[in-house]
Structure formats: structure tokens, C-alpha cells
């Protein structure tokens with residue numbers, strides 16, 4: 001990387017030229033891809049990397065951003081024969097967007113349709129087939145797979161990519177993979193022994209053969225401290241890939257800006273007016289900031305002369321409808337420059353062609369969970385050095401780039417090396433349940449790379465006991481705990497599904513849980529809040545948001561049914577009408593379709609479990625009682641001043657909270673259950689439904705026995 005330089009936040013005009021975007025034939029495209037592959041820094045060390053993987057069961061690979069680790073290494077291993085006997089190379093990623101976009105790219109490079117030799121799997125979306133050999137997936141997905149196949153016997157190699165992010169799933173996966181490696185190498189030794197001992201135990205031997213090859217494990221990132229991981233894996237070898245494809249020049253401000261949003265605007269305009277053609281990517285902390293900056297940029301453009309107005313603003317954040325997220329990959333029209341306003345969703349793994357300039361204000365919004373108060377806070381904090389490196393690395397991927405950091409260079413030195421591991425700041429209930437289902441009895445003693453706090457363990461174990469997933473002896477209960485672990489859901493949602501069968505409302509709960517499982521059904525631009533409310537009045541249930549979600553789903557189902565005709569087949573035209581309907585109601589059509597897919601999968605899951613699927617019809621009391629019986633850890637009571645207070649065992653941990661303004665609940669009911677408690681500008685409870693406080697002692701006596709009552 002070039003020496004840091006300082007830059008001025010002044011604006012000047014500069015004429016630019018964009019070359020015409022020409023469409024190449026598929027042959028020419030393929031030749032171009034091959035040439036590109038050969039030019040990546042990793043290409044020159046292919047042979048050495050393959051040899052290292054052959055020699056070592058665990059390998060740590062560190063290489064500059066854009067050097068070709070994620071896209072090329074799996075192809076090297078495939079070509080070297082690691083996928084013999086139908087085995088797979090699996091690559092985990094921390095985010096869905098990165099997983100999908102990288103898989104698409106590698107399929108293109110291999111000249112195959114996505115889902116054939118190269119595929120991907122993310123929760124509720126599997127684009128693989130029996131011919132898939134290179135499989136990209138989220139880290140959480142591989143953890144789930146381990147529940148069904150504890151030896152991960154289909155995989156010859158597993159690459160844990162972007163490990164510096166230290167997501168909770170990556171951390172748990174590392175511990176688990178260590179155990180799997182041990183178990184598989186033991187099974188190799190045992191099998192050799194058994195082979196000698198007895199020829200007539202042929203069948204058992206064959207069975208063991210399926211899991212006898214040792215598991216190769218590769219830990220990878222551009223910004224990891226190899227020592228920590230090497231130590232964790234008993235002195236595993238680390239390989240450093242030298243060089244990057246294109247340089248990225250770093251620039252810093254003289255002083256920290258007073259308001260980084262203003263500084264961001266200045267930086268964007270400065271680049272637009274003074275720098276050579278090339279798109280801009282700026283990292284902000286969330287939707288609100290992105291929308292403010294979008295408006296500021298658009299207003300500023302109005303003041304510029306006509307020939308300087310050719311700047312397109314494209315936002316990307318996680319609650320944005322997926323179709324709109326994909327717009328970041330669409331090239332700007334000839335003569336235009338594109339500026340992408342992104343959260344850290346675009347920080348790792350992704351390559352957005354055309355990005356030449358990165359602007360980094362140096363902040364990120366991170367989640368912190370307080371296990372005592374059950375409160376999740378979203379707090380804006382400075383990024384770590386690893387994140388700064390990843391951000392600058394989004395430039396320099398298809399040509400030389402520049403990164404403008406909106407902080408002085410000496411501030412960079414003060415940043416933490418890596419982000420705080422998620423496992424130290426999240427609710428552990430789901431992880432504990434999965435570990436228990438994997439047969440890890442002593443979860444506190446599990447070999448985590450960094451152990452979560454004792455308090456987090458205690459609170460999550462308590463919650464799982466209250467939900468009936470664990471016995472008082474901390475064992476997985478049968479059948480409830482086992483059933484809960486089988487469902488790819490948070491424990492409270494799983495419990496709600498299982499219980500709803502008894503309350504005769506599994507139909508409704510399947511819908512509610514499916515809708516809660518997608519990132520966000522409604523897309524609400526801040527300036528259109530009122531319009532969204534008016535147009536969606538028809539779905540609103542005064543009793544609460546869970547029923548509102550059920551109403552939206554059923555209305556959308558009617559739209560789909562109406563056009564499916566006798567054949568039951570839905571054509572693209574039906575979906576066009578569906579999308580139009582969604583747009584009218586400010587609904588993210590991809591999220592809603594996703595909810596329909598999740599619904600189908602969960603329905604299959606509960607059918608396999610033998611749960612009785614029935615509808616409560618108009619008797620919605622049953623549905624609300626069932627919510628009370630499952631969401632009883634998330635209850636808030638109205639206080640005389642009209643503000644709500646959460647209920648906790650220890651009054652010190654009770655919090656004053658507000659029902660989220662987007663809620664459909666009417667009036668101010670005495671008592672509500674809620675889905676999540678998040679602190680943004682205030683402490684909000686989201687997805688609330690009214691219940692009767694007196695139900696709690698009857699429906700959740702384990703938590704609301706008389707002596708616990710307030």
C-alpha cells in the first residue's frame with residue numbers, strides 16, 4: 001500500500017470521460033476471465049498452495065484483499081483432485097450478500113451454471129445439486145449441516161474465509177472443526193486397525209470408510225493475526241501470499257472532522273469534480289445516515305453546472321429490498337459516475353466492478369447484547385484496523401484505487417486490531433442449543449477461541465431451561481429440546497411453533513415465524529412513513545404486529561393464488577403482478593417471497609416432526625395465548641405514566657421501553673409480548689402483541705410463579 005498522504009476537503013471542477021460500455025461476446029468474455037485469473041497474485045503460487053494443503057491438515061492463509069483467495073483457492077483445490085469420490089470443497093463466508101456474489105463469480109469463471117459444479121447455500125436458500133463440488137455458504141449454514149452430519153463427511157476441505165470478522169458462527173465453527181478433524185483422523189487410524197482385524201465386518205467398515213479421510217481445514221483472511229489462529233490450532237502453518245493486483249493509495253485528513261457526514265459530502269464532491277473517472281464507495285453506519293447523505297448529495301448536485309451533474313447515488317443497507325441492493329452491481333450509464341452509500345454489508349468478500357475510490361469515515365454500527373436486561377443495543381463505534389483494511393480493499397480490484405480516510409493517520413494507529421468477537425456481545429441461547437444437539441455437553445468448557453462471559457452462559461442456560469429446551473440438569477430435553485434444535489430458528493420461535501400445535505394455531509404461527517425470519521418485510525423510506533401507514537391500514541391488526549404480519553402474508557397469498565390458475569403454476573407474469581402489488585404496499589417483494597419459501601420449509605419440518613397443523617380461524621385469542629406461552633421472557637407492562645417496563649427476575653434489570661412507532665397495536669394495552677428489544681435513539685420493543693398479564697401465571701408458571709409476580 002502506498003504511503004499515507006493528506007488531502008484537502010476543497011472542491012474543484014474537473015472534466016471526465018467515460019469509455020463506452022461495450023458488450024463482449026461470451027467467448028471474448030471467457031478469454032478475458034481466464035486472462036484475469038492468470039493475472040491475480042495468487043495464480044503464481046497455485047502449486048505451492050496445493051502442496052501446502054496436501055502436507056498440512058490445517059493451514060492459515062493470509063493475503064492482500066483482492067489477491068484471489070476466495071475465488072481462486074477452491075478452484076485450485078478442485079483442479080488438484082481434492083474433490084475425488086464426490087467430495088466437496090466448502091467455503092464459509094460471514095454474510096449472505098458476499099456468499100451469493102462470490103459463488104456467481106466463480107460459476108462464471110468455471111463456465112458453468114450456478115448450482116452445478118459451483119453452488120451456494122444460505123439459510124432457507126440452497127442453490128446446489130448432486131454435481132456441486134465447490135460450495136460457498138454462510139458460516140451459520142455449515143454449523144446447521146453439522147447437526148445432520150457431525151463428521152461433515154461430504155467435505156474434503158473446508159475453508160473458513162474472512163475469519164477476522166469473528167462472527168459468532170465462525171468462532172463456534174472453529175471449535176467444532178477442530179473436534180471434527182480429531183474425530184476424522186481417529187477414524188482413519190481405527191479403520192486401518194479394524195481392516196487388519198476382521199474381514200467379515202465388511203459392512204461396518206464400509207460405513208466408517210465414508211468418514212475416514214482426514215478433513216483439511218484452511219483459515220483465511222486479508223487481515224488476521226496468524227499467531228492467534230496458529231496457536232489455537234496447535235501450531236498450524238501460516239502462509240502469506242505476497243502482493244496485490246493493483247495499488248490503493250491511502251489519504252488521511254489533517255484533523256478529525258467535526259461532523260463526518262458533512263466531511264463525507266465534501267469528499268464525494270471533491271472526488272467527483274477533481275478525480276479521474278471511476279465509481280465511489282463510501283461506508284456509513286446505517287439507513288438513516290445513508291438516506292441523509294443521499295439527500296445532501298442530490299441537493300448539492302442541483303447547484304452544480306449541468307455537465308457536472310452526472311453522478312448517480314446508489315444506497316445499500318441490509319433492510320433495503322434485495323432487488324435494490326443488487327443495483328450496486330449495475331454499471332453507471334456512459335458518462336456517469338456512480339457513488340455507492342453502503343453499510344459494512346459491502347465491507348468484505350464483495351467485488352463491485354468499477355469502484356476506484358473508497359471513502360471511509362471510520363465508524364460502524366455494532367450490536368451489543370446485555371444478557372441481564374435482554375437488551376440489544378446498536379452503538380456507533382470506531383472501526384478496527386482490520387475493518388479499515390477491508391474497506392480500502394474494496395478499491396484496487398479492477399484497477400489502481402484510492403482510499404480517503406476521514407480521520408488523521410495517527411488516529412488509525414489508535415484503532416483496535418480487530419473487531420470485538422461477536423460471541424462476546426451476543427445472546428448465546430441459539431449457540432448453546434446447537435452445541436447441545438451436537439453432543440457437546442459441557443458448553444462452558446467447549447474449546448472456544450475466546451470464551452464468552454460467564455454471565456452470558458448463565459443467562460442463556462436459564463432461558464433454555466425456562467423454554468423447556470434443557471432439563472434442570474442442563475441436558476437437552478426430549479422431545480422438546482431435540483425438536484427445537486432441529487428447527488433452523490431462534491429458540492423462542494421454535495418453541496412458539498411447537499406449542500402452537502397444542503393451541504390449534506400452528507397455521508398462523510408458521511406464517512408469523514416465517515415473516516419474522518426475513519430481514520424486513522416493509523421497506524419504509526423515512527420521508528414516506530405516513531404514506532406507508534395509510535396504504536397498509538387494511539392489514540393492520542389492532543391486537544398487534546404478529547397478526548398484522550399474518551394478514552399481509554395471507555393477502556399476498558391470495559394475489560399469488562388468484563393468478564396461479566388450474567395448473568397451479570406461477571409464471572413470470574404472475575410474479576410481475578405480485579411485485580406491483582408489493583411495491584404499492586411498500587413491501588420488499590423478494591423478502592416476502594423468501595418468507596413464502598421459509599414457510600414451505602418450516603411446514604415440511606413440522607410435518608416431519610408429526611405436529612398437528614390446524615388453524616385457530618377467528619379465535620385469535622388462542623394465537624395470542626400461544627404467543628404469551630412462548631414469548632414470556634419478552635414481556636412489558638404499562639406503567640402509570642404510560643411508559644412500558646420490561647419484566648425481569650431482578651427489578652434492577654427492568655427497563656423503561658417504548659413500543660416501536662411502526663407497530664400496528666392500538667391504544668396502550670396493559671401488557672404486551674414483543675419479539676426484540678433494541679436500543680437505537682430510544683429503547684424500543686419491536687413486533688408487539690397485546691396479552692393479558694394474568695395469562696402468564698397459567699401459561700408460563702416456570703417464570704411467573706406467584707412469588708415472582710410484581
Ligand SMILES: Nc1ncnc2c1ncn2[C@@H]1O[C@H](COP(=O)(O)OP(=O)(O)OP(=O)(O)O)[C@@H](O)[C@H]1O
Pocket residue numbers: 040063064065066067068069070071072101102105221222245348349350351352353393396397398
Ligand atoms: N463479482 C466480481 N466481478 C468482477 N470481478 C471480480 C468479482 N469477484 C472477484 N473479482 C475479481 O477477482 C479478484 C479476486 O477476488 P477475491 O474475492 O478472490 O479476492 P480475495 O483475495 O478473496 O479478496 P478479499 O480478501 O477482499 O475477499 C478481485 O480483485 C476482482 O478483480
